[in-house]
Amino acid sequence: MAVLDGRQVAESIQAETAAEVAKLKSERGIVPGLAVIMAGDDPASRSYVGSKSRLAEKLGIRSELVKLPADVSLAELLRILAEKNADPGIHAILVQMPLPAGLDPWAVIDRIDPAKDADAFHPANQGLILQNRGRVYPCTPLGVMRLLDHYAIDPAGMNAAVVGRSFLVGKPMAAMLSNRNATVTLCHSRTLGLAAILREAQLVVAAVGKPGFISAEMVKPGAVLVDVGINHVDKEADFEKFCPPSLYESFKKKGSVITGDIHYQAFAKATHYTPVPGGVGPLTVAMLMHNTVELCKRSISVTRDA
Ligand code: NAP
Numbered sequence: 001m002a003v004l005d006g007r008q009v010a011e012s013i014q015a016e017t018a019a020e021v022a023k024l025k026s027e028r029g030i031v032p033g034l035a036v037i038m039a040g041d042d043p044a045s046r047s048y049v050g051s052k053s054r055l056a057e058k059l060g061i062r063s064e065l066v067k068l069p070a071d072v073s074l075a076e077l078l079r080i081l082a083e084k085n086a087d088p089g090i091h092a093i094l095v096q097m098p099l100p101a102g103l104d105p106w107a108v109i110d111r112i113d114p115a116k117d118a119d120a121f122h123p124a125n126q127g128l129i130l131q132n133r134g135r136v137y138p139c140t141p142l143g144v145m146r147l148l149d150h151y152a153i154d155p156a157g158m159n160a161a162v163v164g165r166s167f168l169v170g171k172p173m174a175a176m177l178s179n180r181n182a183t184v185t186l187c188h189s190r191t192l193g194l195a196a197i198l199r200e201a202q203l204v205v206a207a208v209g210k211p212g213f214i215s216a217e218m219v220k221p222g223a224v225l226v227d228v229g230i231n232h233v234d235k236e237a238d239f240e241k242f243c244p245p246s247l248y249e250s251f252k253k254k255g256s257v258i259t260g261d262i263h264y265q266a267f268a269k270a271t272h273y274t275p276v277p278g279g280v281g282p283l284t285v286a287m288l289m290h291n292t293v294e295l296c297k298r299s300i301s302v303t304r305d306a
Helices: 006-028 043-059 074-086 105-109 123-130 139-150 170-179 194-199 236-242 245-254 264-269 280-305
Strands: 033-039 062-068 092-095 159-163 183-187 203-206 224-227 231-233 257-259
Touching: 006 043, 006 139, 006 280, 033 043, 033 074, 033 280, 043 062, 043 280, 062 074, 074 092, 074 105, 092 280, 123 170, 139 170, 139 224, 139 280, 159 170, 159 194, 170 183, 170 203, 183 194, 231 236, 236 245, 245 257
Parallel strands: 033 062, 033 092, 159 183, 159 203, 203 224
Antiparallel strands: 231 257
C-alpha cells in the first residue's frame, strides 16, 4: 500500500502557480486577483478562508477577503458580488459555503460571473464539465484528478465508486472520472447495497462527512482509496473507533484530531490511499490558486481576442 501524498503534489502545484504569477507580472504587468466572500463566522470556514488568503499571498496572488455578518441580506451580498464581478483587478471569486441559514445559495451562485468562477459553482461551468468541455473545475475533484495523474493512476476502464453527490465534490468528481473513461457509480444516502458496490470498486472516492464510514470489509483488495472527508473527532470513544492509535498522543494534546471517511484499517487492503490530513485537503487550496491564475490568463486572451 502506497500513500498518495497530497502535500507533496500540492507543493509542486504551488511552485508551478507561483512561476505563472511571476510570468504574468513580468511579461504583462498583471497580478492575478482572488476575492473570497464569506458571510457569517463558521469556525471551519474561517480557518479555510485564512489558509486560502495566506497561500495566495505566498504565491504572489492579490487576495481580497470580504467578511460579512451572518445576518447580511441577500441584496447586500449580491451587490458586493456584482462589484467583484465588475472589478477588472479581480479574476476569480469564491463565495465560501455554507452560507448562513436564510441565504439561498443558488440565488448567489447564479450571479457569480462564470468567467470568474473560482470553484466552478455556476451551472454553466458545471454543465460544461458534464459535456466534457469544462473550462474551470471545482477545486477538490480537480485536486483528486491531479493526484491520480501524478501517481500515474489512470481511471480509464476502472470501476469507480464515488460516495457523496454534492455539487461541489461528488457530482463533478463522478463526471470528471467518467470523462476520463472510468465506469462510475455515484452513491448517496439512499443507495441500496452500498457495501456490495464498494466491494466491486477499483477506485473509491469518499466525500460523505462521516468518520470511518467506509470500513475495511467494504473495500476490494487492491483498490485505490481517495478520502475527501474531513471529520473532527473530539470524543475519546470516537477516537478509539475511528482513529489509529498512533495519533493518540496528538489527540490528547490538542483535544481533537481530523480523520477521513474511510476507516484507517481499510488502507492495508489498498494499493494506494490518501491520508487525512495530508491527502486531498492541501490539494483543494492549491487548485484554488491554480484556478485563479487560469481564469486570469483566460481573461487576458478574451480581451486580446475581442
Ligand atoms: P455534503 O454536501 O454534506 O454531502 C454529503 C454527501 O454524503 C451527500 O451526497 C449525502 O447523500 C452522502 N451521504 C450521507 N450519508 C450517507 C450514507 N449513509 N451513505 C451514502 N452516502 C451518504 O458534503 P460535501 O460538501 O460533499 O463534503 C463531504 C465531506 O468532504 C465533508 O467531510 C467535507 O468536510 C469534506 N470536504 C473536504 C474537502 C477537502 O478539501 N478535503 C473539500 C470539500 C469537502 P444525500 O445526497 O443523499 O444526502
